[in-house]
Amino acid sequence: MMITDNTQTHCPVYWPRAIIHIDMNAFFASIEQRDFPELRGQPVAITNGEVGTCVITCSYEARAYGVHTGMRLPEARKRCRGLIQRPARPEIYATVSTGIMRALEVVSPDIEVFSVDEAFLDVTRCQRLYGSPVYMAKLAKQAVFDASGLLSSAGVSGDKTTAKFAAKLNKPDGLTVIPPWHAREILHDQPVTALCGIAEGIERFLAGHGAHCCGDVGKLPVSVLARRFGNLGRRIWLMCQGEDPDQIHQDVPAPKSIGHGKVVPPDTCDRDILLTYLQHMSEKVAARLRRHDMEAGHFLVGLRTRDGWLGDRRRLAVPGNDGNHLYRLCRDILDQHWHGEGIHQVQVTALDPQPCQQQLDLFSQHNEHRGQLNAVMDDINRRYGELTVSPARLLGRSSMPNVIAPAWKPNGHRQTI
Amino acid sequence: MKFRIQRETLLKPLQAVIGVVERRQTLPVLSNILVQAQDNQITLTSTDLEVELLATFEVDVAENGMITIPARKLVDICRTLPDESMLDIQLKGEKIALKSGKSRFTLSTLDASEFPQIDEIHSIQRFQIQERELKHLIEKTHFSMAQQDVRYYLNGLMFELNADSLRTVATDGHRLAMSQHKMKIDSDDSPQVIVPRKGIQELNRLLEDSDKMVSVMISNNHIRVEMDNLRFTSKLIDGKFPDYKRVIPSDCDKLINLDLETIKKALVRTSILSNEKYRGVRLIFDTNLLRIQAHNPEQEEAEDELPIDYDGPTIEIGFNVNYILDALGAIDTEQVIFALTDANSSCLIYSDDNQDCQYVIMPMRL
Numbered sequence: 001m002m003i004t005d006n007t008q009t010h011c012p013v014y015w016p017r018a019i020i021h022i023d024m025n026a027f028f029a030s031i032e033q034r035d036f037p038e039l040r041g042q043p044v045a046i047t048n049g050e051v052g053t054c055v056i057t058c059s060y061e062a063r064a065y066g067v068h069t070g071m072r073l074p075e076a077r078k079r080c081r082g083l084i085q086r087p088a089r090p091e092i093y094a095t096v097s098t099g100i101m102r103a104l105e106v107v108s109p110d111i112e113v114f115s116v117d118e119a120f121l122d123v124t125r126c127q128r129l130y131g132s133p134v135y136m137a138k139l140a141k142q143a144v145f146d147a148s149g150l151l152s153s154a155g156v157s158g159d160k161t162t163a164k165f166a167a168k169l170n171k172p173d174g175l176t177v178i179p180p181w182h183a184r185e186i187l188h189d190q191p192v193t194a195l196c197g198i199a200e201g202i203e204r205f206l207a208g209h210g211a212h213c214c215g216d217v218g219k220l221p222v223s224v225l226a227r228r229f230g231n232l233g234r235r236i237w238l239m240c241q242g243e244d245p246d247q248i249h250q251d252v253p254a255p256k257s258i259g260h261g262k263v264v265p266p267d268t269c270d271r272d273i274l275l276t277y278l279q280h281m282s283e284k285v286a287a288r289l290r291r292h293d294m295e296a297g298h299f300l301v302g303l304r305t306r307d308g309w310l311g312d313r314r315r316l317a318v319p320g321n322d323g324n325h326l327y328r329l330c331r332d333i334l335d336q337h338w339h340g341e342g343i344h345q346v347q348v349t350a351l352d353p354q355p356c357q358q359q360l361d362l363f364s365q366h367n368e369h370r371g372q373l374n375a376v377m378d379d380i381n382r383r384y385g386e387l388t389v390s391p392a393r394l395l396g397r398s399s400m401p402n403v404i405a406p407a408w409k410p411n412g413h414r415q416t417i
Numbered sequence: 418m419k420f421r422i423q424r425e426t427l428l429k430p431l432q433a434v435i436g437v438v439e440r441r442q443t444l445p446v447l448s449n450i451l452v453q454a455q456d457n458q459i460t461l462t463s464t465d466l467e468v469e470l471l472a473t474f475e476v477d478v479a480e481n482g483m484i485t486i487p488a489r490k491l492v493d494i495c496r497t498l499p500d501e502s503m504l505d506i507q508l509k510g511e512k513i514a515l516k517s518g519k520s521r522f523t524l525s526t527l528d529a530s531e532f533p534q535i536d537e538i539h540s541i542q543r544f545q546i547q548e549r550e551l552k553h554l555i556e557k558t559h560f561s562m563a564q565q566d567v568r569y570y571l572n573g574l575m576f577e578l579n580a581d582s583l584r585t586v587a588t589d590g591h592r593l594a595m596s597q598h599k600m601k602i603d604s605d606d607s608p609q610v611i612v613p614r615k616g617i618q619e620l621n622r623l624l625e626d627s628d629k630m631v632s633v634m635i636s637n638n639h640i641r642v643e644m645d646n647l648r649f650t651s652k653l654i655d656g657k658f659p660d661y662k663r664v665i666p667s668d669c670d671k672l673i674n675l676d677l678e679t680i681k682k683a684l685v686r687t688s689i690l691s692n693e694k695y696r697g698v699r700l701i702f703d704t705n706l707l708r709i710q711a712h713n714p715e716q717e718e719a720e721d722e723l724p725i726d727y728d729g730p731t732i733e734i735g736f737n738v739n740y741i742l743d744a745l746g747a748i749d750t751e752q753v754i755f756a757l758t759d760a761n762s763s764c765l766i767y768s769d770d771n772q773d774c775q776y777v778i779m780p781m782r783l
């Protein structure tokens with residue numbers, strides 16, 4: 001029923017829908033082991049730069065000792081004495097990820113890049129060309145390997161949720177097939193949290209209605225879930241029966257917000273240091289808005305203290321994408337909301353990114369000079385690296401490396417580090 | 418305080434003043450209205466510290482007095498009592514007792530001295546205008562006021578007092594609406610005052626389509642309008658309104674005459690498939706033909722065509738369709754004129770009848 005690897009790939013049945021989920025195994029750690037042979041077979045933990053103290057990901061060898069993502073380094077070392085710490089190289093990971101996604105596009109153009117190391121392939125329409133979905137999963141794994149030299153796990157089923165569930169069953173380097181007509185039966189006794197997208201909140205609600213396994217959910221009236229969660233509730237009800245209706249999403253949806261944050265040295269009380277961090281984030285947000293021909297008029301500036309966030313939302317009179325204007329907002333907010341508390345993190349977010357200069361204004365004249373200056377700066381920085389040219393204050397900026405977000409995508413506004 | 422009153426006599430003035438009583442209050446007394454009973458006259462006052470509304474009416478007062486009463490509860494009680502029932506209202510200790518037939522209510526009160534009063538107004542300008550004309554001036558412009566703009570002076574309606582006319586102007590930076598009423602005003606330097614958005618909305622609600630005269634008083638920081646039995650007072654926005662005359666184009670060389678209903682309906686139809694957020698539509702003015710196009714992120718498309726009388730160069734220009742529809746909605750003649758310069762300059766819309774109302778809309782880049 002559940003087929004793992006080495007089964008015959010010939011399938012005489014045409015699947016009404018066929019989805020492959022590709023999941024990279026310990027992606028960042030595997031890249032390090034690929035590039036540095038001395039790390040192969042060793043427990044490796046990736047941290048944010050040399051100074052990071054949190055495990056971003058770790059190799060399978062380290063996982064065997066109980067080390068996992070999110071664990072603090074001292075705790076990880078306690079569990080695994082020989083743990084090797086490596087600084088993350090986000091630019092490399094982004095390049096490898098892009099290469100993998102491009103290779104997968106060759107298998108099926110209907111691809112959804114789900115995160116930096118995961119993708120869904122809808123191969124329904126490729127069955128006449130390549131044959132069975134199982135065979136295409138093998139093709140996909142091979143394509144990933146050819147593009148990156150890395151192993152991956154694949155799950156094949158008739159919908160996204162079941163395919164993702166299947167991919168998790170055999171790692172690393174697995175290939176698990178759950179034919180759509182068996183999905184309901186296989187999910188029946190699985191706890192609801194085994195499905196992607198069902199976390200504590202929904203689990204608690206379902207448990208309150210006596211549903212702990214996917215099979216129990218199918219017995220609830222769909223209206224119970226719909227009343228509480230709307231369309232998401234209806235989707236969950238179908239997901240639990242192996243019939244997730246969600247399609248492959250190829251377009252990166254327009255951004256709801258664009259923001260950057262950074263951890264500052266713990267308990268920073270120095271106004272100058274905070275201003276430097278805030279200007280750094282302002283420049284990053286502004287440059288990113290410009291890169292995507294966007295501007296914004298509503299911003300959030302946050303400062304995290306031991307007890308929570310300080311800060312405020314502010315509007316610009318006319319939407320813009322100039323780092324200086326943003327920095328001025330930051331300075332105002334710092335002056336009005338910060339009274340010397342120790343700060344641990346800063347955040348600058350554009351809350352309403354929109355296409356540039358769409359609606360012209362009656363009273364404000366567009367500042368051509370600033371626009372040209374920014375364009376030249378962007379050109380130089382694109383060629384010679386981020387912030388090669390920047391406001392003078394940023395000479396003293398943090399040397400903490402950039403971090404790659406799990407939601408990173410090879411196209412659109414998420415293609416940033 | 419004690420008086421007897423018919424439900425309808427109380428309900429109408431109550432509903433007139435309830436508008437400024439906010440549902441959520443930081444100052445408890447602001448959710449109350451002030452009731453003053455004096456010499457057979459009742460005065461109801463409500464305020465949100467920015468706008469004050471005052472209504473008076475005649476009734477037999479058995480006992481003079483003043484107190485503040487929870488406003489919404491009082492309105493709801495009056496509303497739900499049977500038609501034409503009589504109410505007995507009496508202050509008993511710190512409570513208000515309200516009796517009508519078999520229904521009894523006891524409401525809490527706050528002392529009248531806690532109720533915020535607007536300082537005495539020293540009017541520096543005073544004039545009279547027909548109620549209907551004042552309402553028109555507001556209705557033809559108020560929709561262009563900004564909402565919570567950082568340029569706080571845009572979040573209101575500007576009144577300009579010229580020697581030969583009273584003008585209202587509203588703008589949110591993307592579009593501007595101007596309306597004027599020809600009248601003699603005793604002013605020599607055309608003073609401008611900005612009335613905040615909330616005040617304008619209340620005033621518009623209170624004004625009726627009547628040919629009675631209302632008096633308008635303006636002081637350094639207040640405007641007051643006195644109608645029959647009603648008095649509206651609002652603080653003014655302390656700021657300088659932008660130079661609106663500079664942005665009303667005067668040199669548009671392409672004038673296109675359109676049938677109001679036809680263009681309105683075509684725009685409404687086309688806009689169904691415009692981007693829900695940005696509402697962009699493209700207008701293409703070609704030789705004797707206007708094409709209207711819209712599309713949305715789902716790649717759906719709409720196109721409409723209208724015959725027009727035009728033989729200039731083709732102009733392709735984008736607008737937020739809501740801005741055009743707002744302007745067209747305020748024009749009440751059959752024909753309307755679109756005055757254009759080019760795709761990057763503003764468009765002026767006015768009635769073919771007169772130019773007392775003018776609407777300027779900045780284009781969108783599509």
